[in-house]
Amino acid sequence: xxxxxxxxxxxxxxxxxxxxxxxxxxxxxxxxxxxxxxxxxxxxxxxxxxxxxxxxxxxxxxxxxxxxxxxxxxxxxxxxxxxxxxxxxxxxxxxxxxxxxxxxxxxxxxxxxxxxxxxxxxxxxxxxxxxxxxxxxxxxxxxxxxxxxxxxxxxxxxxxxxxxxxxxxxxxxxxxxxxxxxxxxxxxxxxxxxxxxxxxxxxxxxxxxxxxxxxxxxxxxxxxxxxxxxxxxxxxxxxxxxxxxx
Numbered sequence: 001x002x003x004x005x006x007x008x009x010x011x012x013x014x015x016x017x018x019x020x021x022x023x024x025x026x027x028x029x030x031x032x033x034x035x036x037x038x039x040x041x042x043x044x045x046x047x048x049x050x051x052x053x054x055x056x057x058x059x060x061x062x063x064x065x066x067x068x069x070x071x072x073x074x075x076x077x078x079x080x081x082x083x084x085x086x087x088x089x090x091x092x093x094x095x096x097x098x099x100x101x102x103x104x105x106x107x108x109x110x111x112x113x114x115x116x117x118x119x120x121x122x123x124x125x126x127x128x129x130x131x132x133x134x135x136x137x138x139x140x141x142x143x144x145x146x147x148x149x150x151x152x153x154x155x156x157x158x159x160x161x162x163x164x165x166x167x168x169x170x171x172x173x174x175x176x177x178x179x180x181x182x183x184x185x186x187x188x189x190x191x192x193x194x195x196x197x198x199x200x201x202x203x204x205x206x207x208x209x210x211x212x213x214x215x216x217x218x219x220x221x222x223x224x225x226x227x228x229x230x231x232x233x234x235x236x237x238x239x240x241x242x243x244x245x246x
Contacts, residue, residue, distance in 0.1 A: 004228045006031030009082040011074065013065050013122060014092030016043035018191030019141070019216040023089060026220035027227070028056030035078035035085075037063030037071075038092070057082075065092045065118030066110075068125075075125040087137040087227055088126045090119040097152045097206070098199035107198070108155045115159035116166075123170065130179050135231070137180040139223060140167045144187045144241055152202035160185075164237075171236060180234040182226040187241020188213040212244040 010027055014020040016038035024034045028051045036044055036058060044060035051058040059081045063074045078085055094114045096107040119140055130136030145153045146160030164183055171181035190213045197203045218240060226235040 003030055004230060005224060007033070008086040008227065009033045009035065009078060009084050010087040010089060010227070011035045011037065011078055011085055011122075011126070012089045012091055013037045013063060013071075013074075013118070015060070016040045016047065018193070019186065019189060019219045020089070020091045021047060022216035023091070023220040023223050024058065025051065026217065026224055028058055029054065030224060030228075032227075033057045033082045034059075035074065035081065036060040037065070037074040039064050065090075065121060066113040068121045071118070071121040072125045075129070079129070084133070085126050085129050085136070087139060088122050089139045089141075089223060090122040091139075091141045092118050093141060093193070094196055095156055095193040096196040096198060097156055097202045098197070099152055099202060100154050102199055104199065107196075111155055111159050115156070116162050119163060119166070123166075130174070131177045134178050136174075136177075137182070137227060138167070138170060138174075139182045139184060139226060142167070142183050142185040144185055144239065144245075146185055147239070152199065152205065168236075171234075178231070180226075180231075182235050183237040184219060184222060184226075185237065185239040186219050187239075187245045189216050189219060190214065191216055209245065212242045214242045 010032045012020050015024050015036035028034050041062050048058045048060045061074045061077045063070045098104040142163040143160040145157045146164050149157040167183045188209045222238050
């Protein structure tokens with residue numbers, strides 16, 4: 001039986017590490033044609049080479065999702081390479097958590113630009129294609145921090161709550177075009193995200209959560225589950241955290 005993933009063209013942002021990298025490998029192993037966007041060219045080149053060595057198909061484009069023209073170029077390059085786009089996985093994100101009183105303005109702006117505007121640029125870049133072909137799938141990454149707020153997560157949570165709000169509005173608006181929309185909300189996953197935390201107090205408080213973090217492969221499998229459903233089934237939201245995480 002076909003897995004409903006084989007042959008699909010899937011764009012993944014933030015693909016050079018963590019959830020993006022794991023998802024690229026997993027989907028390629030299931031027969032997807034993956035187009036990878038991230039800022040680190042060497043990491044992208046290495047990942048493409050490894051996917052091809054195992055029989056998969058992949059291309060990559062250096063992409064900073066805070067630059068709308070680069071996201072548009074990622075989508076155009078994907079169409080040039082594979083002829084279409086079936087799914088976009090808006091995965092790129094930053095998590096420099098901090099207490100608001102410490103006034104980390106630049107970190108706030110980077111989170112808003114990457115986590116929120118970067119997702120919007122991805123949506124906008126593929127929307128005309130999805131509408132024209134009367135099919136497509138948006139998969140947007142929120143977080144368990146998009147469901148609850150703790151000291152130090154205020155701005156990050158604000159961006160991830162916004163991802164959920166935008167995704168729900170998107171889901172309702174694209175129904176006439178047979179387009180699906182999924183929100184993935186990860187809990188503690190072993191990625192590079194915590195490395196961006198510069199606030200010493202918040203970083204110290206993260207240890208108990210990071211101790212129970214699980215592999216990004218778990219999220220990769222969740223993404224595959226959402227994609228592989230038949231066209232009349234729309235998996236709208238998945239929350240996935242370690243069993244040990246509160």
